[in-house]
Amino acid sequence: MSKRIEVNDLNVYYTNFLAVEGVSIVIEPRTVTAFIGPSGCGKSTFIRTLNRMHEVIPGARVEGEVLIDGNNLYGPGVDPVLVRRQVGMVFQRPNPFPTMSIQDNVLAGVKLNNRRMSKTDADDLTEKALRGANLWNEVKDRLARPGSGLSGGQQQRLCIARAIAVEPDVILMDEPCSALDPISTLAIEDLIEEMKQEYTIVIVTHNMQQASRVSDRTAFFNIAGTGKPGKLIEYDDTTTIFSNPSVQATEDYVSGRFG
């Protein structure tokens, strides 16, 4: 199920502006990797290159390679749609489809791709995904109601259920808890802990405690100043990053002396 991600010397551009420079990183399967760093340092830009979502923004392009189990995402003839079926993504703000019911939201990855599915299979997949996202007990009696009627935390877990229903190998999370209250945040952190058994998870977060609670490895990104490209400063075990980092900037950031 889960796969190994290897990034070699990746540069990301917006038209001619170099946003992220020279990132090389290896993410092992069945781990949680946290990206931390000040705003605007390119964490979100970088995480979006891991499933080619940055291409949605006009003018965005990359140099370098991203290998998922040895397959280069940026090789010639690679279909971004196939990439995204293997590398799912959860966004900063919960974004359930407003025209669909809760169940249809969970099955969106199947239904939107025009794949047919029997009623029992659909119900089984819905239950499995919603149980996986820790939401089943809260919504099992109202699967036919619109997804936009749920609370913010429930909507975010619905989005996670939607992402795992297509059974990806890797799940990217771009600040999944930044719009949520502490209790919903805790629910999602527990969920990440469980999902680690099956998926490779990459999470961007501004919350240092969250990074130290959920992640096995942590990558610290930084920029030298406005207009300069973001760089990967340090990448190590989470305990090392938070207790004994090798770079001064990392220590300043995690201890709250700047940023």
Next chain:
Amino acid sequence: MSSVTEASPLTNSLTAGKLPRRSALWVLLASWAVSAAVFAMLYLSGAVDGFNIVGTVVFGTVLYCVAIYVLSRLVEGSRKAKDRLMTALVTAAFVIALLPLISIIYTTVVNGLPAFLTPTFFTSSQRNVVGAGGGVLHAVIGTLFVTGMATLISVPIGLLASIYLVEYGRGRLAKAITFFVDVMTGIPSIVAGLFAFALFALLFDDPGIRFGFGGAIALSVLMIPVVVRSSEEMLKLVPNELREAAFALGVPKWLTILKVVLPTSMAGIVTGVMLSIARVIGETAPLLIIAGFTASMNYDLFSERMMTLPVFVYTQYANQGADSQAFIDRAWAGALTLILIVMLLNGLARLIAYWFSPKLGR
């Protein structure tokens, strides 16, 4: 009772003077009464002929503005007084803006109702009718056919163009399309009629060509830019997050547009289409040129002249027969029918927008 409560009552520093409830209404009625009294005196003294109702209302309203400002300023202070004055002015502006609309509907109903209620009005055409009687069925059918065909042509083209502009269009082509759509919005309708006429006259080598389909083409020239504009705005309103959510699930772009973007914006698009229909259904000039006019039924868009309601109203008024009142009555009744069709379409648009709009289930 302790001495504390018997002492002077506590004053709240946040209170301010306030006019009693409904005082604005009473002041307004009083102003009108004063104004009416003045005009009644003028009338009774013989200075003017007849009691001037319009003068009473206008003068009374001006008096109200002054009175409420002074009164409120004395009791409530200058901020509240300005607020009351502005409320009066804004409301007056609203009523003035509404007056022509009410006047039009009133006049059309009063003048159109006699012919509108004749039993043959919706069951027969004007064939062989020289005096009173006959009906408008040929024009209703013609309007529905021509406008329906124009909609069939314009909606796919307009919708697809707006999808291109919002989802795919980059660079020069998109800018050029946007520019020409803006230019097309400003085309005078008579030019659209001449365009359709010239096109078909040349195509069929017939300088006297008249048929319903040509009218539909002329109307779609007017309709397409409206559909493109309104659909474009509606598609832009769909949050980018929804598109990204679909992309992240491995959904191809065309399916994302078809199954996420369009359903989300469907209510607005339908409303825009309905408004564009309402915009062209009353066009007279282009239809006069290319669809022509006739007194007979014609169910075939592709041959012979076809009557439409606006042209019917025009010809009834322009070519009055011996019994001219009958023609004028029919003209008003035709106008009333047209207004009712547009109202019906607008009502339908609201219903459809309500059915399609995403529901919040709480």
